Amino acid sequence: MLFSASATPLVPSLCLLAAEKPVNRRPMMMRLSGGGAIGSSSSSSNFDLKTYWGTLMTEINQKLDEAIPVKYPAGIYESMRYSVLAQGAKRAPPVMCVAACELFGGDRLAAFPTACALEMVHAASLIHDDLPCMDDDPVRRGKPSNHTVYGSDIAILAGDALFPLAFQHIVSHTPPDLVPRATILRVIAEIARTVGSTGMAAGQFVDLEGGPFPPSFVQEKKFGAMAECSAVCGGLLGGATDHELETLRRYGRAVGMLYQVVDDEKKTDGAIQMAQELKDKAKKELQVFDDDDDKYSEELVVPLHTFVDYAAHRHFLLPL
Amino acid sequence: MDNADLRRGKPTNHKVFGEDMAVLAGDALFALAFEHMTALSIALVVSPERKIRAVIELAKAIGTKGLVGGQVIDLCSEGLDPNDVGLEHLEFIHLHKTAALLEAVAVVGAILGGRTEEEIEKLRKYARCTGLMFQVVDDVLDVTKSTDELGTSAGKDVIAGKLTYPRLIGLERSRELAEKLSKEADEQHIGFDPNKAVPLVALASYITGRHN
Numbered sequence: 001m002l003f004s005a006s007a008t009p010l011v012p013s014l015c016l017l018a019a020e021k022p023v024n025r026r027p028m029m030m031r032l033s034g035g036g037a038i039g040s041s042s043s044s045s046n047f048d049l050k051t052y053w054g055t056l057m058t059e060i061n062q063k064l065d066e067a068i069p070v071k072y073p074a075g076i077y078e079s080m081r082y083s084v085l086a087q088g089a090k091r092a093p094p095v096m097c098v099a100a101c102e103l104f105g106g107d108r109l110a111a112f113p114t115a116c117a118l119e120m121v122h123a124a125s126l127i128h129d130d131l132p133c134m135d136d137d138p139v140r141r142g143k144p145s146n147h148t149v150y151g152s153d154i155a156i157l158a159g160d161a162l163f164p165l166a167f168q169h170i171v172s173h174t175p176p177d178l179v180p181r182a183t184i185l186r187v188i189a190e191i192a193r194t195v196g197s198t199g200m201a202a203g204q205f206v207d208l209e210g211g212p213f214p215p216s217f218v219q220e221k222k223f224g225a226m227a228e229c230s231a232v233c234g235g236l237l238g239g240a241t242d243h244e245l246e247t248l249r250r251y252g253r254a255v256g257m258l259y260q261v262v263d264d265e266k267k268t269d270g271a272i273q274m275a276q277e278l279k280d281k282a283k284k285e286l287q288v289f290d291d292d293d294d295k296y297s298e299e300l301v302v303p304l305h306t307f308v309d310y311a312a313h314r315h316f317l318l319p320l
Numbered sequence: 321m322d323n324a325d326l327r328r329g330k331p332t333n334h335k336v337f338g339e340d341m342a343v344l345a346g347d348a349l350f351a352l353a354f355e356h357m358t359a360l361s362i363a364l365v366v367s368p369e370r371k372i373r374a375v376i377e378l379a380k381a382i383g384t385k386g387l388v389g390g391q392v393i394d395l396c397s398e399g400l401d402p403n404d405v406g407l408e409h410l411e412f413i414h415l416h417k418t419a420a421l422l423e424a425v426a427v428v429g430a431i432l433g434g435r436t437e438e439e440i441e442k443l444r445k446y447a448r449c450t451g452l453m454f455q456v457v458d459d460v461l462d463v464t465k466s467t468d469e470l471g472t473s474a475g476k477d478v479i480a481g482k483l484t485y486p487r488l489i490g491l492e493r494s495r496e497l498a499e500k501l502s503k504e505a506d507e508q509h510i511g512f513d514p515n516k517a518v519p520l521v522a523l524a525s526y527i528t529g530r531h532n
Binding site for chain 2: 071073075076077080128131133134153154156157159160161163164165167168171172180181182184185186188189192193195196204205208209
């Protein structure tokens with residue numbers, strides 16, 4: 001659910017909260033090989049992803065709260081805040097963006113506005129996906145979905161408003177001394193492309209309509225796209241080269257798809273194999289960063305490894 | 321939202337393709353607009369700084385400060401009694417639903433064309449006045465058309481239906497407002513090369529001279 005449009009709440013095996021559904025998702029997590037072991041770095045198994053993620057989440061939540069103050073007319077702002085500031089949100093796109101930025105020596109202050117923007121776009125896509133005319137989900141992250149509370153018309157408009165707000169936020173809050181304007185344009189272009197007819201919209205279209213596409217198409221477009229975008233935007237802000245960006249792109253796409261495949265209820269052998277392949281693929285992409293200790297500080301690559309492990313194994317409960 | 325069956329004389333998008341597709345198409349078009357604007361191929365002609373300004377101008381026009389804001393108030397305005405509603409309420413709707421986008425396109429053109437700040441603001445004002453004027457004229461025409469066709473003044477129920485300028489301030493004052501806005505729009509052209517301003521002037525005339 002980190003990167004997905006699915007309404008199924010994430011219920012890790014260690015969940016202590018009252019779950020909406022009984023925990024019955026063990027098999028997938030247990031069967032994937034290489035559980036817990038991470039790439040070639042030994043310190044990574046000590047990396048505390050939970051704290052890293054939790055700290056970033058707190059910062060991101062704060063900034064998102066400030067980014068969408070309630071103005072006139074209040075109703076639309078409240079609807080936007082309802083989805084963006086939702087309690088169950090994991091903030092995976094922002095966290096991945098920051099991690100990718102820092103990998104290349106970028107300052108996380110450069111990444112925060114884009115990180116927030118990614119979360120706004122993500123929330124917007126979820127609001128629209130849940131609509132009665134789309135996936136028709138009355139629940140999102142264990143709570144009533146946006147249109148259930150505010151009505152479909154306001155929910156549609158809230159999604160419509162979050163998208164341009166994301167762009168405005170990037171431009172108004174990204175420190176110009178940290179990020180060149182040309183880079184900001186590339187970030188905007190990347191997000192626009194992700195959301196559009198070749199990205200998430202395409203995925204949702206095929207999900208709704210079907211068509212002569214391989215089963216992985218929906219996965220790739222709906223879920224992989226957002227993760228890919230987050231990683232690439234982070235890389236852009238950190239000053240990654242084009243080659244490094246392509247690596248991040250493939251990594252992000254694999255992680256996003258992996259998360260969804262593992263999250264999926266259908267634990268077929270095919271799905272398990274796909275998950276294993278995706279995990280291996282994501283790890284393989286990180287090899288180029290693992291292998292060059294001089295260029296890429298080991299401690300900065302580690303978060304990217306642990307995203308893969310978390311997607312595959314879900315071995316901790318994210319802080320709320 | 322408005323639950324319309326027709327748009328520009330044809331069946332609306334959702335009637336043809338379904339609501340889900342229509343929502344996605346709208347989302348995809350928003351995204352495509354920005355993707356199109358930021359395409360690197362034209363990076364050589366316009367500086368990144370200007371392109372970003374243009375992107376933000378458009379973003380503001382379609383968000384809560386523009387289209388969305390106007391639409392929200394419009395949706396809430398159904399069934400309001402015109403006697404209880406001030407002019408600023410109606411103006412809010414039109415400024416946000418109609419004028420904002422018109423403003424944005426004029427300003428974006430000015431930014432990309434390398435105009436000065438002062439010139440940009442004049443064009444912004446020109447577009448805003450023209451946008452509002454369009455709505456006022458539209459409302460006035462509705463009334464006068466009915467009067468011509470029916471031979472009586474429009475006897476619509478003041479509680480139901482849309483808020484309009486004539487309903488709020490009367491037909492005569494609405495005409496005066498249109499005049500005032502027209503003058504304001506004209507004033508913005510002072511200082512510009514008259515030959516270059518011709519298309520804009522003609523556009524405004526067309527919009528307000530619709531009764532011809």
